[in-house]
Amino acid sequence: MGHEVDVKEEWWRGATIYQIYPRSFADSNGDGVGDLPGITAKLDHVASLGVDGIWLSPFFTSPMADYGYDVSDYCDVDPVFGTLDDFRALLDRAHALGLKVIIDQVYAHTSDAHPWFAESRMSRDNPYADWFVWADAKPDGSPPSNWQSVFYGPAWTWDARRKQYYMHNFLPEQPQLNLHNEAVQQALLDVAKFWLDMGVDGFRLDALNFGFHNASLADNPPRANPDPTRPHDFQQLINNMSQPELVPFVERLRALTDLYDARFTVAEIGGADATGEMQLVTAGNARLNTAYNFDFLDGPQITPAYVAKVMARWPEGTWPSLAFSNHDAVRIVSRCAQGREPAAYAKLMLLLLLCLRGNPFVYYGEELGLHHAEVPFERLLDPEAIRNWPETKCRDGARTPMVWHGAEPQAGFGTAEPWLPFDPRHLAQSVAAQEADGNSVLQFARRAIALRRESAALRTGDFTLINADENLLVFTRRFGDETLLCLFNLGHETGQFLLPAGCEEITALGSALPGSGAWPVLSAYVGRI
Incomplete structure (x- = not known):
């Protein structure tokens, strides 16, 4: 149908990417947590969808304070997920199936258990002393600025070893890297090179515009008419993030990826001027390929006027990525169906996502039309959800295990009780049940993805x-x-x-x-x- 797309030159442009949350896809060893061998065993399902590639959320060594987005070793696999050899096996199997593999990179912060931070906090004059954002207390002992973290409370935590505060835009267990330091940038580029050398096809860059702070530590001004859930909602986030120094770093990263064949970079960009920042870090041919934000993830209802408004922000010469569900958002069927029949609404949203201009990202379970899971308070694990309950989107509800066989123990996810509970509504929506139903969301998803894949008009x-x-x-x-x-x-x-x-x-x-x-x-x- 239509014109052939030059996939060798730009395989990624318009490609459909399937996001996998590793803890929740398939458990191969019976510990209740999904892992890399589990993913490898289920890649036939992913390939059957017709997608072009997968994005794996973090699987690196981590204390799991924020479930992998707090990295303590960027170049190894956390034992709960397997080993580097397991990742190599996954990569080989994906490539054999024609699937590209995109992995998360978290450059704004590490875990407080990372050796870099362990050394940095010991003194003010060690080799890693300036690898994180440290500042003296004000004369009254209060933090250096009024910055607030995304999850809750001040973006500063006191450390008695250095007798200084360290900055963290998210959890206290996620200290902010000082990307103003050239040595830190180089260390992160070395991490990227490690994975590129292994053969990954690209990176999804987590919270990228949180990577640089205003070195003056100037206070954030108040936000007019805030609607707060958390303290940071009161502020205009102009000094703790979104600084101009990000662009030269992005250009260094692009120069590295250009040394390899056909690699893809997509940034996650949030904030008040997300579109402007996305276009800034993707402009021309020396920066990132594309970026996505939360326009369709936690914005208003997906109405014709709203879709038109968002797409109008992306004129010819720019290229967005788009997602309706992911690991940080309420699943689209629960968020926007508003009483309309859920399976039909899931099909409608899949087709819309696949017809829009940009790169569609399909979240695991979206091809089944899964609801956002109801997770009881006593089973919550997401620190943000626990702290801000019940005024929260509850990210755990988007992270519950994949349902492979509704009639099997643990729905075919594994042999042990999973780390998060199943939503009973999901069992009837299993892969096995939908394989047997020609009118299912799953079967429609395959047809819709094929329609995009075969049409140059839809793809590019x-x-x-x-x-x-x-x-x-x-x-x-x-x-x-x-x-x-x-x-x-x-x-x-x-x-x-x-x-x-x-x-x-x-x-x-x-x-x-x-x-x-x-x-x-x-x-x-x-x-x-």
């Missing part, structure tokens, strides 16, 4: 908005002589739109009465014009 083409009213979103995707019209009823009432004459249906959800132009709730249409 232009995006032109046609209509965005209360119910209907209509746009075209065009590449060369292939033009597709994409229509989605994202509202709660029937919408009205007459298809152009001669439009040839490729796929549809629901349908309009012939000639009526009346599109019911949860309907969608993709056709060639």
